[in-house]
Amino acid sequence: MxxxxxxxxxxxxxxxxxxxxxxxxxxxxxxxxxxxxxxxxxxxxxxxxxxxxxxxxxxxxxxxxxxxxxxxxxxxxxxxxxxxxxxxxxxxxxxxxxxxxxxxxxxxxxxxxxxxxxxxxxxxxxxxxxxxxxxxxxxxxxxxDAPPSYLLESRAASAERLRVTAELTDLHSTTLETLLAALRSPSLDDAAARSTVTDLAAKALVALRTLSDRTTDLVEEPVATAFERLREDLKPLTRFGGVEVEFIEPPLNGRALPGEVAHAARAIVRGLVLTMMEEPEVSRIRTQWDCDGENLLINIRDNGSGTLSADAPSIVRLDRRVQALTGHLQLEVMPGWGADVFVTLPLDPPTRPAGDVAEWNLAARELEVLQHLVAGRRNRTIAMTLGISENTVKFHVRNLFKKLDVNSRTEVVALAHSHGIR
Structure with missing residues (x-):
């Protein structure tokens, strides 16, 4: 056959x-x-x-x-x-x-x-x-399953994109507002031209501010929205898992969560809930989020026999995820009453001292170009400063992309910042 x-x-x-x-x-x-x-x-x-x-x-x-x-x-x-x-x-x-x-x-x-x-x-x-x-x-x-290095770079890249967008918004908003003021000046007698250009400039200003708002939305998530996504993620467990999962709503006016914190928090809670459901005699799990303005505060509690151990492989893995965001996980076990887990996740990345970038294996000229990129300089300015051609600068930038495993100048700057290069 x-x-x-x-x-x-x-x-x-x-x-x-x-x-x-x-x-x-x-x-x-x-x-x-x-x-x-x-x-x-x-x-x-x-x-x-x-x-x-x-x-x-x-x-x-x-x-x-x-x-x-x-x-x-x-x-x-x-x-x-x-x-x-x-x-x-x-x-x-x-x-x-x-x-x-x-x-x-x-x-x-x-x-x-x-x-x-x-x-x-x-x-x-x-x-x-x-x-x-x-x-x-x-x-x-x-x-x-992101490793600590990815989470740190993600936070740095998010912060850098927000910074750059905010600077561009301020710059162009000022320019457009000045243009509007000039065009509305009574010294300009061409009313039709003034009206047309005013409308165009106003629309451009609105579009620019909308872009800034949208960029912020991409890297931040309202705490209530993040918690609702968690509830949706856990719906199959609450429906078919045989364990009641109770959700204590966070304050609606809490500080928005950075995107990587929201993603990590949902993954951590899912992992904790699954771990607790495997413990004997668990019939109810309560999950609660809160925000003190600087940290996301998570509390997960079950009503089982209180046999969960901090050395359990699943808890160790989750603790590593928490530490990747410079957070803290604490497990309290009450025999006969269940387990109580407290997780604190900082909303802002820590300030890092200048790190060792030797593993990047950068040549001396590549390191110089990197420092100019971090300073926000364009290729032409870098070329003039270093006394080399613009094509040579582009060559070094491509090498930086390859060695640092990134795809954009923003990611280069973010990664440099995460290693203390300012």
Missing amino acids: AQPDVPWPLLRSVEALADAPLAQIADRLRQATLPYMGSSALVIFTEDCTGRPQKKAGEEEIISRVSITELDSLRATIPDEAPWFGHAEIAGRSRAVLALKYAPSHALLVLTDPQPLESTPTPGLEMVRYLWRIAARRIQEKVA
Whole structure:
């Protein structure tokens, strides 16, 4: 009896995706989809990765210019997980795109200039959807199991993006407000021109402030919203787990949580609830969040026999996650009455002393370029200061991206800041 042909290329693509680190997942997904759907670039937009919400591969002209605002606008037009073909503003101009959502994390996949390859044995679109679901799930898992180094870099990148956006907002707001004042001046007698330009400038000012607000939304989550997402995550357990899970609502006016703190907090609570459900005689678990303005305060308590140990592998793993955010986990056990776990997660990253960057293996000139990037200087200014060509600066910047495993100047600056380089 003839054996069916094994689709080894597809299986190898699935294996590569299943093993992909976050920094390489866009490139691996693009390589996996190209045999089924041609494209000029592939962009993943996911708010799970607060420090690096975009993951990109393909033509440099597109991946270097695509913005969060464009991706967020495109995602808002797609009602569900059904594939969406159309034209959208990507990297500064209208392009043909294929867009796909992943409902569990609200992630978005965008393929620019999609070209279905009808010669493939399996319909190209279905294969893209299948591979995208694997990649999106992989991103969720990697963020949930993020090591301390990733969490620290994520916090630094989030803070840096907010800082840069705030500075740009202040700069351009001042410029536009000055322009408005000048155009409204009675010394200008061309009323029609003044009215037209005033309207245009006002719209630009609103758009700029909206961009600033949206960037803040991407890296912060209201504490009540974060807690509601936790409740949704735990719904299957409360429905089928046989254990009552009680939720004590946090104050509605508490300080917004940084995105990486909210993600980590939900993962920690899920882990604690699952661990407690495995303990004998547990029939009820209470989870409570609060915020004192500087810390997220979590309390999880069960009504079991009080046999949970701080040395249990699951508690040790969760404690490592807490420590990654410079937090503290305390377990109190009351024999016959249950276990009480208190977790404190600081909302702001700690100030770090200058760290050893020897492991980056930077050449002397690369370190000089890095210091200029941290100072906010552009390539032309760096070139003039160092007495080298602008192309040489670009060469050193590309090497920095590769050695530091980042994809943008903002990530370079954030990582440098996390190591104490100012």
